[in-house]
Amino acid sequence: MDQSIPSPCFVLDEARLRHNLKTLKTVQDQSGARIILALKGFALPAAFPIIRQYLPGTTASSLNEARLGYECFGGEVHLCAPVYLPDEIEPLLDRASHITFNSMTQWQRYKELFLRRQPGCSAAIRINPEHSEVQTDLYNPAIPGSRLGVPADELTEGLPEGIEGLHVHALCECDADALERLIAAVEQKFGHLLKQAKWLNLGGGHLIGREGYDTVLLIRLVKRLRDIYGLEIILEPGAGVAWDTGVLVATVEDRIERRGTRTLMLNVSFAAHMPDCLEMPYKPTVQGARDPHPGETGWRLGGMTCLAGDYLGDYVFERDPAIGDRIVLEDMMHYTMVKTTMFNGVAHPSIGIWHENGTFETVRRFGYDDYLHRIG
Ligand SMILES: Cc1ncc(COP(=O)(O)O)c(C=O)c1O
Incomplete structure (x- = not known):
């Protein structure tokens, strides 16, 4: 390690980051999915000009992250937060291209405001397939009674009016085989909604940057969803972008x-x-x-x-x-500087x-x- 580097110091390796980004770009090109950066996992504005060459946007879980994505990264700004605050919803909608609501009550609370302000932003509901791939409870959004996402029995009547997308995030540092099982659970419980939706966000937890990640399977899974349901597919990894960089x-x-x-x-x-x-x-x-x-x-x-x-x-x-x-x-790099x-x-x-x-x-x-x- 070069002695001119100060200590202590977080040091991003541009070559390693580009290596991951090239893999992500190949997945996008070959599958037709859009891959956006989850700012909660990696948020370094000085690296955004590099990342922007490969990825079309960011996903934010707060107004601060939304501003960072909008002002410093550009492109699409997706939002997926467990709760939106009344004094933040308008500034959020000013910046968002896509917004995901975590519960039906959150959607009902802001529906009128959202519909009044359309177009420019597309809304989704976060679903919870109650399917666990993550062993550590702290990182498992599918634990019993989870506050994250709407289970199938609360969405029996079809896609709510004004909602165009679905969002599912239930993975953490997973390979594509876990995604395959997650998709099977989503199809089993929410298949009727997949047919009505325009887009599906498959969340984060895809460790695409890790050596040995099965990108061939990932590409096949995305293409299948696009073919069967005509869905736009979005992936929003954080760790998978900055893994080992x-x-x-x-x-x-x-x-x-x-x-x-x-x-x-x-x-x-x-x-x-x-x-x-x-x-x-x-x-x-x-x-x-x-x-x-x-x-x-x-x-x-x-x-x-x-x-x-x-x-x-x-x-x-x-x-x-x-x-x-x-x-x-x-x-x-991932989940260090942001925490x-x-x-x-x-x-x-x-x-x-x-x-x-x-x-x-x-x-x-x-x-x-x-x-x-x-x-x-
Ligand atoms: C909704 C959502 N999307 C994306 C991510 C990014 O996940 P990861 O960094 O594991 O890819 C998270 C992480 O918690 C999340 O909660």
Whole structure:
């Protein structure tokens, strides 16, 4: 890793991003689906000019994201939020090309306003096929009693007047075989509505950027839906766009060895900068390190906040890291920068792009003003 890159720093690798985007473009070209970027998963305006060369738009889950998509990305702006607020619905409709309502009561509440303002925006209902492909409840929209999407027994009378689309999001980091099963569940429970709808948004959770993802099956599934029902198909991945497209560079600031436990104290935090590591939980790959063999002790990576659980481990390094050494955590683009906090007031990592031409661009450094302006 180039020493001119500041530490800590999130570093997007342009070449790796373009690699994923080329795969997404091929899927679009060969299937006829439109693939838009879910801003909740990856929102880096400095990368939008690159992404815009391949994808026609974004999907937003709040007014802030809708503005970001509209003002900084361009193209189609889709909306899919669990609830729309009365003082935000007009500014949302000003920007949206597509809006998905999460419940029939939300649709009834804003229907008149929506119909008065048409055309320019197409509305959908989010459906819940009550079909689970995701093991972790925290990420499974199909858990019993889920607040996300309308189940089939609430939509027995056909597509509500004014609604043109359907939206289903029930996957998380899945391959195309999970989508095949999801589509079967949707057809079984909502087949009558598919015949009436103009478009179907298949949500996110398609890990198209991951090596080995079955794009051939995905293309076949999309083409089939288009052929049978005459539907426009939209996919809105976040993780699938930015999967494995960059790293978080950190530095060892201290080494603590206590009662057989060895910890490398880093200038980053799992709680504040990589919360999914603790929430999901998962253990990121670290360059030059591996999992310990049975009976072997490695190093814990210690986060810099005072939260007792702000650490991850263990890792065995090719060479024991010293104070001042750099630690590079892999695959740190999706659901990291969008989720960071300034908990403990800890410094936020800089953001940079490693360009294809071998130059490094610092996009943003953070300081006290950023901390202060969040709270006062
Ligand atoms: C409605 C909706 N669409 C798209 C996404 C993006 O999912 P992913 O980043 O897993 O592709 C999510 C993620 O939670 C979502 O809730």
